[in-house]
Amino acid sequence: MKIDSIQQPQRLPARIAAAIMREINEGRLKLGDRLPTEQFLADNFGVSRNVVREAIAQLRSAGVLTSRQGFGTVVALDQRDPSRAGQSSAPNDPMSFHHAYELRAIIESQAAALTARRGDDAQLQAISSTLERMQKAERWEKEGVDLDLDFHLAIARASGNPYIFDSIGALTGKMRETIVTTRQRSGGIVGEIRLLTISEHAAIRDAIVARQPDRARQAMVRHIRNAAARLGYDLTWDEGDEGDEGVHARAAPE
Numbered sequence: 001m002k003i004d005s006i007q008q009p010q011r012l013p014a015r016i017a018a019a020i021m022r023e024i025n026e027g028r029l030k031l032g033d034r035l036p037t038e039q040f041l042a043d044n045f046g047v048s049r050n051v052v053r054e055a056i057a058q059l060r061s062a063g064v065l066t067s068r069q070g071f072g073t074v075v076a077l078d079q080r081d082p083s084r085a086g087q088s089s090a091p092n093d094p095m096s097f098h099h100a101y102e103l104r105a106i107i108e109s110q111a112a113a114l115t116a117r118r119g120d121d122a123q124l125q126a127i128s129s130t131l132e133r134m135q136k137a138e139r140w141e142k143e144g145v146d147l148d149l150d151f152h153l154a155i156a157r158a159s160g161n162p163y164i165f166d167s168i169g170a171l172t173g174k175m176r177e178t179i180v181t182t183r184q185r186s187g188g189i190v191g192e193i194r195l196l197t198i199s200e201h202a203a204i205r206d207a208i209v210a211r212q213p214d215r216a217r218q219a220m221v222r223h224i225r226n227a228a229a230r231l232g233y234d235l236t237w238d239e240g241d242e243g244d245e246g247v248h249a250r251a252a253p254e
Helices: 012-025 038-045 049-061 096-118 121-136 140-158 162-209 213-230
Strands: 065-068 072-075 233-237 247-251
Touching: 012 038, 012 049, 012 162, 038 049, 049 065, 049 140, 049 162, 096 121, 096 140, 096 162, 096 213, 096 233, 121 140, 121 162, 140 162, 162 213, 213 233
Parallel strands: none
Antiparallel strands: 065 072, 233 247
8 A cells, every 4th residue: 555645744643534435435455454554654654653643543443444453543434424523623713722631630540540450561661761751751741742642552552441532533633733842832941831831741650650540530631630730721620629520610810
């Protein structure tokens, strides 16, 4: 299979998802066909595997692709019935970040708790290794974003629930936007944001490695709540709650 390479415009995952959809609609990829590996697609498109992963997650969320155990990612949509194509695009409205943070707080807090219970040694090492690479990243503006996403995906993968991993994968495009926007707005305090971000991720990792589910859940909630606050969103909780249930989000006053 050969897919034409593309340039490096904004919203690359959406462009790559559209390119894969063309392969399906034009019959070069058919119902049940296995998609090439992430590495093959990344090399073909000239982008990172993270970007390809986001594109695949969008198409999986839309029902275009599905995962088959022991086989990989396969086409789940017949090119003769493309009616579901394009449903994965998130609405581009002012509340999109609000909704993304709210959903992340619900899903990722539980993912962290499950990972503390279920993650095997290799999976926990992968989480730690990603954090270490984040701490050592020299090109923070580029590498830091990818590693931030990799960290959250590693936790979702180690939760043992493939639906959690797919859900976080589908959110990575919006997560990337929030991370980039936070750094753009941070101006001269980007170094401070970096230290805060790494500290919050370290707290999550430490709780998971210590096999403390409640502590891991609370550390993840704290990180997402702080990340939301850095963009002006206030995640508030029901009285008596420590951040794992009853999340509500509202825009913070200017």
